[in-house]
Amino acid sequence: MEIAPRDVGEHVRLHFVLNGRPVDTWVAPHETLLAVLRDTLGATEVKYGCGEGVCGTCTILLDGAPINACLMLGVQVRGREVTTVKGLGTEGDLHPLQRAFVAQEAAQCGFCTPGMLLVAHAFLCEHPHPTRAEIRSAIAGNLCRCTGYTRIIDAIAACVGLREGSRGTCPPLTGTGPKGGTV
Amino acid sequence: MRAGFPASASWSSTDPCILVYPSPFAYYAPANLDEALALLARLPEGKVLAGGQSLIPLMSLGLARPAALVDVNDLPGLASVTEANGHLTIGAMIRHHALETSPAIQRRCPLLAEAASLIGNIRVRHRGTLGGSLAHADPAAELPLVAVAMGAALEIRGEGGVREVAAEEFFRGYLLTDLAPGEMVTGMRISAFPPTMGYGLVELVRRAGDFAIVAACALVDMDGAGRCRHVSLALGGVGPQPLRMRRAEALLTDRTFTDRLIEEAADAVPDEVSPESDIHASATYRRAMARVMARRALVMARTRAGNTPDRSR
Secondary structure, eight states, rough: OOOGGGTTOOOOOEEEEEEEEEEEEOOOOOBHHHHHHIIOOOOOTSSOOOOSSOOTTTEEEEETEEEGGGGGGGGGGGTTTTGGGGGGBBTTTHHHHHHHHTTTTOOOSSSSSSHHHHHHHHHHHSSSSSHHHHHHHHTSSOOOOOSSSHHHHHHHHHHHHHTTTTTTOOOOOOSSSSOOOOO | OOOOOOOOOGGGTTTTOOOOOOOOEEEEEESOOOHHHHEEEEEETEEEEEOOOTTTHHHHHOOOOOEEEEOOOOOTTTTEEETTTTTEEEHHHHHHHHHHHHHHHHOOOHHHHHHHHHSSSSSHHOOOOOHHHHTOOOOOHHHHHHHTTTOEEEEEETTTTTEEEEHHHHEEEEEEOOTTTTTTEEEEEEEOOOOOOEEEEEOOOOSSOOSSSEEEEEEEEEEEEESSSEEEEEESSSSOOOOEEEEHHHHTTTSBBHHHHHHHHHHTTTTGGOEEEEEEEEHHHHHHHHHHHHHHHHHHHHHOTTTTOOOOO
């Protein structure tokens, strides 16, 4: 793929999978994945926080692995699977993690919640039996300015037991399954 | 007209709602290394886009405005770990999360896995790459520090061919490396650790995942009598690039690794560093902490070394 200097800013065709559904759209190479998701595709559940990879509010899963949507270009997800919090569960059919966040009252303003849920999901997939300290460390890169984290950690901890008997796999995503690392 | 985001040039710094995004650039995603090197050779303004975890923030903040990006994420064969003749060769496109979790690296070079686990946050580790971190050359970053401490050799390729340069010579200053225009880092070669090798990596950070205010990395190998037969001590965050502490190393070499000797070696550290003041810490504080971190790294390395009298393996 090539956008030569004379074509800078031109849009190119982009196919990828968003929450289990194929997407066919046009993007300019300098548009971040975050801009494409929010402004072109209306996926405003992916939040713009800091824009430099520090706060975690724009977390998405790329082929199952959590990444910063603000630090990736839209063109780079060609042919890949992107999951936002809407791919985790839907209203009326919440993912166990989402149900735990509700039950534990783990959200206040809610701005960090989509990122927290996705990082927690990826973490539980990789670490079936974490300690509370490991949970704390797993969400160290996701900032919450309301809750003081305690209830978020409670909610994630509440999901650890749910995975017993499921042979170490996290409760599945809707539409798209976790695929582990990107390497 | 399709809805799209305007180029960042249209956002003024007085705009009350500032969202930062990169400015437009020419973009190339070559399919193999030869194509990538040919592109870099003919695009003097071009930058290599690896994981993008440092470059894209710089572009979003307007601190870097490359005219062209050569995206190397699709290049095959650059993310492997191979072991031969006691050496590990690691591809530049291996991501931090893979360094952290690779059984070969955990077994043969656990220091590298530990260093990778300290980088940024889980999202950065899933995307950021070894080669990207080395080429970015932040003086407080983990991978440049351990590369210098381990005496790693970096593999650098350009259209003209391949060359190797020692990590210590590769880092030339703040965000400055030995890379010539048209070149890119393609791998790193290190000696696999003997089972007796002890290592210590400590960081002074205010929050988990931050760049270190001061970081220290020590490698120690001892003979059966507890005498030090190999030592390497490097510090990050206290100079324009990671620095080897040659005076401290000379004090330790061929001597018995006592607490007192470690104190002596740590005392030699402050005079070998050249920290600067910034919003995180003053130069005086960094210099004082350099001594403390060096001592802790040495103690940790000694504890983990296989031949200490109080540790049987």
